[in-house]
Amino acid sequence: MTTHVAFLKVHKAGSTTMQNLFFRFGLKHNLNILLPKTRNYLHSADQKMPLKNGEHYDIFACHTVYEKEWFDSLLPADSVKIGIVREPVSRIISSACYYRDVFHVGYLKKIPRENFVHNLINYPSHYDPGFFSHTRNTMGKDFGFKSGIRRTQVKRYLDKLNSEFLLVLIMERFDESLVMMKRLLNWSLSDIIYLKTNSYKHNHIVLNDTEIAKLKSTNDNRYWHPEAFLRDCESG
Known part of the structure; x- marks a missing residue:
């Protein structure tokens, strides 16, 4: 069972529903959930809630702008990255x-x-x-594209994201995406039961x-x- 997950919370794409699902999973398994000191957006490392010495975070599911090195610094090395998109x-x-x-x-x-x-x-x-x-x-x-990126660079960056994310959920195929996530993470059916939030x-x-x-x-x-x-x- 995968317990180290970094979820990219994409604005208005069903991400609050997913955030609650990840938080519930973390609470159920007594994991450390990474939260900013204020609000729901993590901009920098000094915003992180402190942990006891020797502990690490297991779950991250708040708003931020994706950047591989930044994400990799938040959780253990074996963590997986999951995102979500919407039409x-x-x-x-x-x-x-x-x-x-x-x-x-x-x-x-x-x-x-x-x-x-x-x-x-x-x-x-x-x-x-x-x-x-x-x-x-x-x-x-949200996925880290830079302002003014050229069209010729878009495909290259999408390939990079594809190599770094284990799974990108599709809001219009939400239930099917959750079943795939469940299988990839080796979670139980109860772990992916959800209530729609912030709609x-x-x-x-x-x-x-x-x-x-x-x-x-x-x-x-x-x-x-x-x-x-x-x-x-x-x-x-």
């Missing part, structure tokens, strides 16, 4: 509504509420000009092909139709 269009819509209504993020609050998501997508230079934001290239930032309901929003093409042009990601995203994920 980008649904993630952007969910994130826009969530961070506007729950966290009252400034740039999202400035967008007219009528046709809110459509305005965000159709006028990115006005409403969302940065390379990274809550609604632009978020998964890439935010919003009005159903449908984007047309022109808007999806607009997203593709303003975000460096080639999976802009749910069917293409799932097909490529399932084909490995």
